[in-house]
Amino acid sequence: MPATTIKLESDLVKKVTVMKPKDESISGYVRSLIEKEHRARTHRVAANTYQQFLRENPEERMAMEVWESAPLSEQVEPPKP
Numbered sequence: 001m002p003a004t005t006i007k008l009e010s011d012l013v014k015k016v017t018v019m020k021p022k023d024e025s026i027s028g029y030v031r032s033l034i035e036k037e038h039r040a041r042t043h044r045v046a047a048n049t050y051q052q053f054l055r056e057n058p059e060e061r062m063a064m065e066v067w068e069s070a071p072l073s074e075q076v077e078p079p080k081p
Contacts, residue, residue, distance in 0.1 A: 006030070 008016065013026065020029035054061040 016026055
């Protein structure tokens with residue numbers, strides 16, 4: 001994997017230093033921020049894809065509405081003896 005160096009202006013380094021945990025390096029902290037942002041974007045794409053799927057498949061949407069309305073505080077099956 002090729003390594004890449006990203007230079008940050010001193011003002012940004014100061015901001016990151018204040019934000020990051022004391023036991024974490026600036027590089028590690030910035031890397032974790034990038035990974036979180038990438039994961040969030042991936043989840044947004046997946047959510048949008050699923051919403052489109054539900055719009056195009058009314059029977060699936062109806063099944064999900066039934067699932068979402070299920071009373072989760074009640075037992076689904078009777079207790080076993």
